Amino acid sequence: MRLLLAPMEGLLDEVLRAVLTRQTRYDCAVTEFVRVTGVLLPQRSFRRIAPELDHGSRTEGGTxxxxxLLGSDPDCLADNARQLAGLAPTAVDLNFGCPAPTVNRHRGGAVLLDEPELLHRIALAVRRALPPHIPLTAKMRLGVGDTGRAIDCARALAEGGASELVVHARTKQQGYRPPAHWEWVGRIAGEVAVPVVANGEVWTAADWQRCREVSGVADVMLGRGAVADPFLAARIGRGDFAAPDERTRAAEWLEVLGMLGDFRLRVLRKLRAIHVPGRIKQWLNLLRRSYPQADCLFGEIRVLRHMPEIDRVLAAHGVPMLETRLAA
Incomplete structure (x- = not known):
């Protein structure tokens, strides 16, 4: 069983990747997408999304x-993959899962799942552009409006050279609305000769257990569930399927406070101060799903706009106001 940390545009960037992968073990993490739209990007474009490229293509926790990459032009994607390969990523991933209308209107992400022939050409071109030692992987959904071409798309990517598929078990039109159709992950796994990873609606270790039973697939990519519960991957790894009791959650919250302090400092170092409150509220909003303490803290800072006043509330709740520490 392998645990993968998902890309989440505007949320799971290098800052949160660093915090989460220092907390628990993941087998790999995937960046937010680099949009490829007809030009050869300079290497700084890849470094901006993945500063870990300058550190052996690993997060501070060693993940x-x-x-x-996201785009629809096979040749342009291949050229950019070749450019990216010079920075020695652990692997190159192709995005056919993003359901965002702004992305789909420009022929990127999940909208391409109506064109399995194009998916095959993209995978083939990018695979040929990469050196043999850099794997090509891909993430897909079950289709645009229905699942009629899900198997064709998976075969197209695998036969084009993708050595692993992550399957988000919903269509583009279903977005992130439950349920996830885990049975389709199993159907796809039975039709392709490469490993398949399940993704979608895994919020708890018990959810992963049900996903594995329904799909027959043990490997899982965690996204919102990992952000809402930073200990989820560890629970899955231990096979701890019981819901955490109040005492466990209280002990975990003390660790989360330290993670919030680390996160605050990293975001302050990355962004202008005016943008930091939104990032802190964004993570706390998801943490509310797992921790009542986060709900209380979020309620107190929700209407605040400036970091000095937010810092006073965070400090009162026990968040360490770190000033100089980054990774030890």
């Missing part, structure tokens, strides 16, 4: 990093 290998895949860099994800």
């Amino acid at each position: 290998p990093l895949r860099v994800q």
